[in-house]
Amino acid sequence: MLNPLITTARESLRYKGSGQILWLLHRITGLGVVIFLGTHIFGMSMAAFNPPLHDAMLAVYKTPLFSVGEILLAACLIFHAVNGTRIAILELRPSLWDKQEVATRWSVIITLILLAPTIAIMAFKSISYYVTHGVK
Amino acid sequence: MSSTTVTPGRTVRKVQPIPQTRNRFELGMWLFMRYSGLALVFLALSHFWMQHVLIGTHEIEFAGTQLRWGITGQPVTVEQVIWRAYYAVMLVLAVAHGINGVRQVAYDYFGHRPAVYKGLMYVVVGIAALISLGGIAALFMGAAASGGEAALR
Numbered sequence: 519m520l521n522p523l524i525t526t527a528r529e530s531l532r533y534k535g536s537g538q539i540l541w542l543l544h545r546i547t548g549l550g551v552v553i554f555l556g557t558h559i560f561g562m563s564m565a566a567f568n569p570p571l572h573d574a575m576l577a578v579y580k581t582p583l584f585s586v587g588e589i590l591l592a593a594c595l596i597f598h599a600v601n602g603t604r605i606a607i608l609e610l611r612p613s614l615w616d617k618q619e620v621a622t623r624w625s626v627i628i629t630l631i632l633l634a635p636t637i638a639i640m641a642f643k644s645i646s647y648y649v650t651h652g653v654k
Numbered sequence: 655m656s657s658t659t660v661t662p663g664r665t666v667r668k669v670q671p672i673p674q675t676r677n678r679f680e681l682g683m684w685l686f687m688r689y690s691g692l693a694l695v696f697l698a699l700s701h702f703w704m705q706h707v708l709i710g711t712h713e714i715e716f717a718g719t720q721l722r723w724g725i726t727g728q729p730v731t732v733e734q735v736i737w738r739a740y741y742a743v744m745l746v747l748a749v750a751h752g753i754n755g756v757r758q759v760a761y762d763y764f765g766h767r768p769a770v771y772k773g774l775m776y777v778v779v780g781i782a783a784l785i786s787l788g789g790i791a792a793l794f795m796g797a798a799a800s801g802g803e804a805a806l807r
Contacts, residue, residue: 522763525665545759552752556781559745559789565719566796567788572716579711588711595702599695606688639707647712 536622544601547594554591582653585644592636600629667766683754690747697744725796738793745793749786753779 526542561575578584604625608614614621672680705714720726723741724734756778764771 526763548752548755549759552756555748555752556785559749559785562719563785563788563792565716565723566725566792569716572719576714576716579714585711588706592702592706595698599699602691603695606692610688636703636707640710643710643712647710651712 536626537618540601540622540625544598544605547598547601550591550594551598577654580647580654582644582648585640585648589637589640592640593633596633596636597629600632601625687751687754690751694744694747694751697740698748701740701744723793723796725792727797730797742790742793745786745789749782753782 561572564572564575579588604621608618608621705711722734722737724730724738757775760771760774760778764774
C-alpha cells in the first residue's frame with residue numbers, strides 16, 4: 519500500500535528539473551491547506567452553533583504550537599497560491615509554453631517576497647503577545 | 655498487438671481508456687481548478703492577510719465574529735451581508751477545489767485499487783459536504799442557531 523508513495527518520493531527527488539520539485543511542493547502544500555481548511559470551517563461555524571466550543575478553538579489558536587503551525591500554514595498557502603497562478607496562467611496561455619523554466623524561478627521568487635513580511639509580522643505579533651500575556 | 659518486454663524491477667500498469675463522460679468531467683474539473691484557483695488567490699490570501707496577519711490571530715474574539723457575520727440577533731446590515739457573501743463564495747470554491755485536489759492525489763496512489771479509491775472519496779466528500787453545509791448555515795442562519803445563547807454573553 520505504501521509502495522507507490524515511496525516510489526513517488528524517491529523518483530521525485532531523483533528526477534531532474536525544477537518543475538518536478540514544484541509539483542511535489544504544490545501537492546504537499548495543497549494537502550496541508552486542505553486539512554487546516556476542514557478544521558477551520560468547522561471551528562468557525564461553531565461560533566453560531568456552539569459558542570463555548572468556538573471559544574475553546576480560539577484559545578487553541580492562541581498557543582505557541584499553533585502559532586508556529588500557522589506560520590507553516592502561511593508558507594503553504596502563499597506558495598500554493600503563487601505556484602497555482604503560474605500553473606493556471608501557463609496552461610491557459612500556450613504562447614507562454616517556452617517560458618516554463620523562467621516561470622518556475624519566478625514562482626519561488628514571488629513566494630519568498632510575499633512570505634518574508636508575512637512571517638515577520640506574524641512572528642512579531644505572536645512573540646509580543648506571549649511576552650505580555652504569557653503562555654496559557 | 656505486439657508483446658512488450660518488461661525490464662525486471664520496472665512497474666508496468668495497464669492503462670484503461672477513459673470513457674467519454676468521464677473525460678468530459680475531467681476536462682470540466684481541469685478548467686474549474688484553474689479558474690477557482692485564480693479566484694481563491696484573491697479570496698484566500700485577502701482573508702488570511704486580513705484576519706491572521708493584519709488583525710492578527712491573537713486579537714480574534716467571538717464578539718468580533720458575531721458582529722462581522724451579523725449573528726448578534728440585531729437586524730442584519732448591508733456590510734454584514736457582503737461579509738457573508740464573501741465567506742460563502744470562498745467556502746464553496748475552497749472546499750470544491752480542495753476535494754478535487756484530494757481526489758487527484760487519491761487517484762494517483764489508489765487509482766489502481768477502485769474499492770479503496772471509491773471508499774476514500776465517499777468519506778472525503780461526505781465530511782466536506784457536512785462541514786460546508788454547516789459553514790453556510792452558520793453564516794446565514796447563525797442568528798437563529800445561536801439565539802438566546804449569543805444574547806446571554
